[in-house]
Amino acid sequence: MTIYFYKAGQPYGCFSNFSPHPIEMEGVCWPTVEHYYQAQKFVGSKDEEIIPLIHAASTPEKAAALGRSTARALRTDWEIVKTDIMRVAVLKKFLTHAQIREVLLVTADEILIENSPTDYFWGCGADHTGENHLGKILMSVREEIRQSLYISVKSNT
Template identity: 70%
Template sequence: MTIYFYKVWQPFGCFSNFSTHGIEIQGTYWSTVEHYYQAQKFVGSVDAVIIPVIRAAKTPEEAAALGRCTSRRLRSDWDLVKISVMREAILKKFLTHLDIQATLLSTGNEILVENSPTDYFWGCGVDKTGHNHLGKVLMSVREEIRNLQLSNAISPKICPQEYKV
């Protein structure tokens, strides 16, 4: 069974970048993955001054609107790095918040699909022909967390503090 997610108040809403599961990356706290992702669009660009404004946005919707403003110039390598930026944030989110990590792992090997009717890159789009990169990132993170748990479970426990991840 494929698992579709989109709005934070729907089942599996914790998979949304708008869910209120903050992350800390490189010593900076971000209220949501959406805040972090939108701000990263401007790192090193002439419009980098918008980054603290995005970080301070009261809601993920506000952060998204600030990051999607077409009058600002994105960093030159954005198309090359945006998936890895998203993956870093999502991995951090699910390693930080064990409750939603359990939800992610509970999906087994099911296909995860962001059911966005308008986003054909991160989601599946209204006609389900989109690339679903967000779902793919989540499935990749799910697998990485499983592998981390497995490697911790089979590591020798002679001196446990040496084997913590």
């Protein structure tokens, strides 16, 4: 069975980057993965003064809107690093929060798909032809956590 997720308030909403699960990255606590991800777009760019505003945004939706502004210059390597940045943040979220880590692990080997009707890169898009990179990251993180638990159990026996 394929598991579809999208909004934080829906089933499997903890898989959304908008879910209210803070992460600490490089000594800074970010309210959501979305806040962190959007801020990373501007690291080292001429518009990096937007980063504290994204960090302080009252909702992940507001953080996303700030980060998606086409009036600002993104870091020059953004297209190269964005998937790795997302993966590191998602992994941190599931390592930090045991309750949602368990939700992820219970999905076993199910395919996870971000059911975004508009996002064809991170999600599946309206016609389900999108690349689903967020779902792929979640499945990869699930496997990494599973392997680390296996190694931990095996080393304790």
